[in-house]
Amino acid sequence: xxxxxxxxxxxxxxxxxxxxxxxxxxxxxxxxxxxxxxxxxxxxxxxxxxxxxxxxxxxxxxxxxxxxxxxxxxxxxxxxxxxxxxxxxxxxxxxxxxxxxxxxxxxxxxxxxxxxxxxxxxxxxxxxxxxxxxxxxxxxxxxxxxxxxxxxxxxxxxxxxxxxxxxxxxxxxxxxxxxxxxxxxxxxxxxxxxxxxxxxxxxxxxxxxxxxxxxxxxxxxxx
Ligand code: ATP
Numbered sequence: 318x319x320x321x322x323x324x325x326x327x328x329x330x331x332x333x334x335x336x337x338x339x340x341x342x343x344x345x346x347x348x349x350x351x352x353x354x355x356x357x358x359x360x361x362x363x364x365x366x367x368x369x370x371x372x373x374x375x376x377x378x379x380x381x382x383x384x385x386x387x388x389x390x391x392x393x394x395x396x397x398x399x400x401x402x403x404x405x406x407x408x409x410x411x412x413x414x415x416x417x418x419x420x421x422x423x424x425x426x427x428x429x430x431x432x433x434x435x436x437x438x439x440x441x442x443x444x445x446x447x448x449x450x451x452x453x454x455x456x457x458x459x460x461x462x463x464x465x466x467x468x469x470x471x472x473x474x475x476x477x478x479x480x481x482x483x484x485x486x487x488x489x490x491x492x493x494x495x496x497x498x499x500x501x502x503x504x505x506x507x508x509x510x511x512x513x514x515x516x517x518x519x520x521x522x523x524x525x526x527x528x529x530x531x532x533x534x535x536x537x538x539x540x
Pocket of ligand 1: 425
């Protein structure tokens with residue numbers, strides 16, 4: 318039976334969502350011929366400190382991005398679970414929901430090299446493909462040496478260069494997309510806001526207005 322079109326999934330803490338999330342994924346989705354990507358904020362992140370803004374605020378900011386960029390739609394699934402968000406559990410649920418669609422999970426290159434630390438990470442490539450967006454200065458320095466060795470082995474087995482293959486199998490490939498490097502992080506934006514500095518240019522203006530309206534990220538906790 319022919320497969321259904323691939324679905325795109327982009328998860329993160331998005332505290333707040335910024336241009337480094339948006340533009341690389343738009344570029345990568347275009348390369349991979351994916352016309353719809355779910356933006357999915359986690360409830361409690363599995364691999365980092367809890368978010369400073371509430372899950373509803375992060376979801377509201379994501380909805381503003383979806384209003385502006387038709388590629389994206391908001392996916393509240395992890396928030397609705399109200400527990401620590403493990404990608405493997407999310408992907409199992411999405412696989413049930415979409416049994417005939419390849420699932421393409423978008424991540425930044427820093428996340429690729431931390432993959433061996435993810436919960437039940439060996440199961441992930443049985444559930445989805447990874448489309449990896451480039452993230453400036455992140456891959457080699459941030460990655461732990463051991464994880465790099467493991468990931469080089471995984472890449473040797475799973476990396477593809479022909480992007481069309483993503484549509485021909487349900488899961489199991491890693492595609493390193495040549496995407497624009499946008500050097501910004503949520504923590505950098507939070508740090509600017511705490512110092513009273515303006516992060517405009519690093520995130521959509523609608524998100525900046527939302528942050529201003531609800532006075533988010535004014536405390537220095539957990540940057
Ligand atoms: P923080 O600074 O709080 O750690 P972050 O900016 O890394 O946050 P996350 O929400 O944790 O943002 O990231 C979600 C996903 O987006 C991850 O896969 C991450 O690698 C990717 N990502 C984040 N920023 C960028 C960027 N500038 N370029 C490419 N990918 C990015």
